Amino acid sequence: xxxxxxxxRLAAGAFILNSGLGKKDLPDAAIEHLxxxxxxxxxxxxxxxxxxxxxxIVVTEIGLGAALLVPIVPGWLxxxxxxxxxxxxxxxxxxxPGLTVDGIRPTQEGTAxxxxxxxxxxxxxxxxxSVRSRAVKKLRxxxxxxx
Numbered sequence: 097x098x099x100x101x102x103x104x105r106l107a108a109g110a111f112i113l114n115s116g117l118g119k120k121d122l123p124d125a126a127i128e129h130l131x132x133x134x135x136x137x138x139x140x141x142x143x144x145x146x147x148x149x150x151x152x153i154v155v156t157e158i159g160l161g162a163a164l165l166v167p168i169v170p171g172w173l174x175x176x177x178x179x180x181x182x183x184x185x186x187x188x189x190x191x192x193p194g195l196t197v198d199g200i201r202p203t204q205e206g207t208a209x210x211x212x213x214x215x216x217x218x219x220x221x222x223x224x225x226s227v228r229s230r231a232v233k234k235l236r237x238x239x240x241x242x243x
Contacts, residue, residue: 097167097174098229104218105164105171108178112215113161119154137188156181171229175222182215 097105119127124146131149135142141149160177163169188209189195195206202210 097169097171098225101171101222101225104221105174108215108218109161109164111161112157112178112181113165116154116157116159116161119150119157122150133188133192134184136191137186138184170226171222172226175219175226178215178222179219182212182219185209185212186216 119130122130127150128146130153131141131144131146134149134153141152144152160181163174163177189202189206189212190199192206192209195203195209197203
């Protein structure tokens with residue numbers, strides 16, 4: 097992990113980890129509502145029982161949050177996982193009636209979910225920084241070897 101990634105990884109990781117921990121004790125009705133919303137963006141979620149969904153979402157969010165916070169997890173890997181997760185959230189936002197004005201701009205109800213675009217942006221930053229860092233290291237090795 098490069099030092100440049102630290103602020104983004106800390107912010108996103110703490111946010112997602114806290115979200116996962118908070119979902120462990122949600123009432124069944126709240127989990128069922130989250131599952132219905134989630135299935136709008138990721139249709140496979142509707143095939144799970146509510147208890148399976150609870151386990152899936154809690155483990156996913158805690159695991160992703162931890163992966164972002166642990167420095168030994170490469171930025172490209174943490175960023176890829178965050179991109180997949182936030183992409184699902186954005187797809188849910190886009191497809192849920194009443195959350196957007198025109199398919200993109202959020203309604204008042206959609207603003208809370210539209211913020212997930214920041215998670216997607218952080219994911220892109222982590223991936224791009226990792227690719228750039230690898231390219232720079234490769235170039236330095238080549239220059240050192242040739243020089």
